[in-house]
Amino acid sequence: MFKKLNLTTLLLLIAPPLFWAGNFVIGRIVRDDIGPMSLSFWRWLIAFCFLLPFTYKHIKSDWSLYKQHKFFVLKTAIVGVTAFNTLVYLGLHGTTATNALLLNSTVPVLIILFGLLFYKQRLYTLPTIGLILSLIGVATIISNGNLQTLINFSFNPGDIIVFVAMICWAIYTLWMKSTPQGMNRTALTSVQIAIAVIALFPLWLWESGAQLPIYLNSNAKLALLYVGIFPSVIAYVCYSLAISRVGPMLTGLFIHLMPVFGVILAAVFAKESIHAYHLIGIALIAFGLILSSRHS
Template sequence: MNTSSSTEKTRFLAKIDWPGLLILTLPPLFWAGNFVVGRAVRNDIAPMILSFGRWLIALVCILPFAWKPMWRDLALYWQHRWRVLGVSLAGVAAFNSLVYTGLHTTTVTNGILLNSTIPILIVLFGVMFYAQRLARIQLAGLIFSFAGVLTIILHGEWQRLLSLTFSRGDLIVFSAMVCWALYTLWLRGLPAEINRIGLMGMQIVLALIALFPFYLWEQSGSAGFVWTSNAVLALAYVGIFPSVVAYLLYNIGVARVGPVRAGLFIHLMPVFGTILSVAFLGEVLRHYHFIGAASIFLGIIFAGARGRKTASR
């Protein structure tokens, strides 16, 4: 009995793509910081200026490494032009601009709660439009991880759900989550021979073109950029870590493990948000943080198992 149980456990662990899971662990850390920073500088940097400045910095960082594969893959970009345009507008231009706009009138807590709907939206859209199916263990992973998110955000007190209210900012942030779910699904449809660093560069270029008119509009109005040390540091952070590093890792992760399992890692954001709050804001860890984090990690491990039913029909 013990030998059989040990063998089954070994087989289960062997099915997990550990490198893929590790690659996808860092993006939620950087994105959690993005929410905190976006809320913190809302009075210093207008949302479209923050989004445009973020991607301009990201382009400067990535272009030395991306221009050769970008040039080489031009024919592939054109061949898949509508999908490349779609991921650029939905996942790069629209997602961040909507998040920064929404954070002007909603809290980071509500934003992260809404962010946690992404894995569910990915599953929903995948089933509706791409005939995707989930293995039972991956469905269990989705449930466990979402329950962990709610445990952290609600402080382990489920009655708090009754007191949650949603504002105009919440609706704007939720529309950003719809964009990200579509981005994740569309990203998987791009062929593997397209270099991911070059693709990231092309996405940024197209996003900057789309954002430029909105940038000019905000610059010409009363909203703009207040030159403070915090604002400059915030712009540098969002331009490097949530943009270049996180997006590259997420692109690679989606290619390795698929959109549904990759989307589940979004549930790590409340965990990292808590860690950042403890490290930089002096907040205290509570029992519900540990319970929620354990549930999230368990869900990710379950979802990381390679099931036979996850592929499209």
């Protein structure tokens, strides 16, 4: 089905939107239980502790590369890890998960736009048609098949913050294409996360007043465990590896699978119904991805 995409590459492309689908919803659910800076700080601290045992040797062997390319490491860590996730959680305090998912669908468009403007990348017919179909599919799912919902869509401060986060992610995606040769991408993710933890530490102190131990209800604890492992460690590593295989354009387009997985997860775990507009949206997204992948 996906020309030139073997099973491993396809899994690398699918895993990030699968795990990120829950991140927006969880960030919205626990917004009253834990602040955005605290959620981001503890998320990345958990991720770093989980990932370090698997990457320590590579970090040690690549240390000279990190020093040689320190600006690349710093900018990707600050923009793609620290700023992006913190802005998403901050924005979710002022908007809905649905609005955030709709804004998230702009990422592939931003990647293409920035790629054309700053990287002189070419725009091909099939990927463009695929992107348009996929965008229509996302809009169909999120609007529940009601065009009036999209017409009445209005921006609020939370939406603007989330959109700034999407700009950060598009920039990060294009930067990651230029990962220095020989640098282990999983170990690089560990280093980026470590920098994010250091950067977020003073923000956590400011938000929480350095309150230790932290008292969380069971929902917040489960949320931290989920966001610390699945959308952080696994999704970031898979996303980075996917970029190295098929480039930022196609990797970014697979982000449109997030609302698809949201529908499926809601049907499985929340017993929500799947409607005709869901199936139409999923079909449009799938067809759009197939068209785009044929030029990957």
